[in-house]
Amino acid sequence: MSNSVGVVIVAAGRGTRMGTTESKQYLLLQGKPIIVHTLEVFQQHELISEIVLVTGEEDLERCREWIQVYKLDKVKAIVPGGTERQHSVYSGLIKLHTQWVMVHDGVRPFVQSFEIAACYERAREIGAAVLAVPVKDTIKQVDGGGKVLSTPDRRSLWAIQTPQTFRLSDLLEAYEAAERDGILGTDDSSLAERAGIPVSVVEGSYRNIKITTPDDLDFAEFTVRNRGERQS
Numbered sequence: 001m002s003n004s005v006g007v008v009i010v011a012a013g014r015g016t017r018m019g020t021t022e023s024k025q026y027l028l029l030q031g032k033p034i035i036v037h038t039l040e041v042f043q044q045h046e047l048i049s050e051i052v053l054v055t056g057e058e059d060l061e062r063c064r065e066w067i068q069v070y071k072l073d074k075v076k077a078i079v080p081g082g083t084e085r086q087h088s089v090y091s092g093l094i095k096l097h098t099q100w101v102m103v104h105d106g107v108r109p110f111v112q113s114f115e116i117a118a119c120y121e122r123a124r125e126i127g128a129a130v131l132a133v134p135v136k137d138t139i140k141q142v143d144g145g146g147k148v149l150s151t152p153d154r155r156s157l158w159a160i161q162t163p164q165t166f167r168l169s170d171l172l173e174a175y176e177a178a179e180r181d182g183i184l185g186t187d188d189s190s191l192a193e194r195a196g197i198p199v200s201v202v203e204g205s206y207r208n209i210k211i212t213t214p215d216d217l218d219f220a221e222f223t224v225r226n227r228g229e230r231q232s
């Protein structure tokens with residue numbers, strides 16, 4: 001238990017922006033489901049002792065089969081998710097037994113081992129940490145009618161990724177407070193922030209994309225193919 005690290009991998013979304021009949025986390029990259037690529041990164045990581053996979057109720061069985069076929073023996077539980085990402089994460093959190101937790105999107109298969117380690121190290125120092133990259137574009141705040149309201153200083157803007165790392169007890173409390181207060185956040189850190197937990201960003205890589213729309217699949221296929229060519 002002491003300083004043990006678990007990960008909740010959420011894969012219970014429907015992938016509406018991808019627009020495919022099959023949910024995006026099950027699309028194949030070089031013959032293997034995206035969710036399996038993601039699970040393998042954490043399976044192979046020495047820091048990680050326990051994985052909880054959160055998926056759709058109707059996908060539990062095929063996920064169980066993949067766990068066997070791909071020998072993902074760190075996966076200790078596969079549980080059904082909820083309507084929103086936040087509900088899915090909570091379903092996973094309550095199944096973990098570790099002191100620390102990382103929450104990771106099932107559709108971010110390109111996170112690298114050293115980034116996972118750096119995120120954990122920073123969380124140990126600060127209390128919580130998230131991978132992120134500085135935004136490359138100029139960002140504008142725009143009203144519903146398309147009128148530009150402001151141009152925030154780009155130097156203070158970061159695009160937030162996963163994994164996001166916390167003490168499990170802190171994150172559970174933050175999730176339960178958000179539920180009580182009727183708050184829905186788009187990431188885990190936002191719930192921790194409102195609970196007063198200090199969170200630090202750790203600079204990651206622009207390659208750690210969240211596969212969201214069809215153009216992301218082109219990038220994903222290119223990346224996996226190149227990786228395969230480098231290894232052969």
Ligand SMILES: Nc1ccn([C@@H]2O[C@H](COP(=O)(O)OP(=O)(O)OP(=O)(O)O)[C@@H](O)[C@H]2O)c(=O)n1
Nearest residue numbers: 010011012013014015016017083084085088106
């Ligand atoms: N109710 C939900 C919604 C999302 N997720 C997961 O959270 C991650 C990030 O979410 P996103 O990319 O927004 O996925 P979807 O909700 O599936 O996509 P969309 O918004 O396009 O429907 C994904 O791995 C997704 O499967 C989840 O477990 N449960």
Ligand SMILES: C[C@](O)(CO)[C@H](O)COP(=O)(O)O
Nearest residue numbers: 105160161162186187188210
């Ligand atoms: C958690 C997250 O990956 C941070 O970028 C993201 O907010 C979750 O996905 P969504 O597209 O915002 O639902």
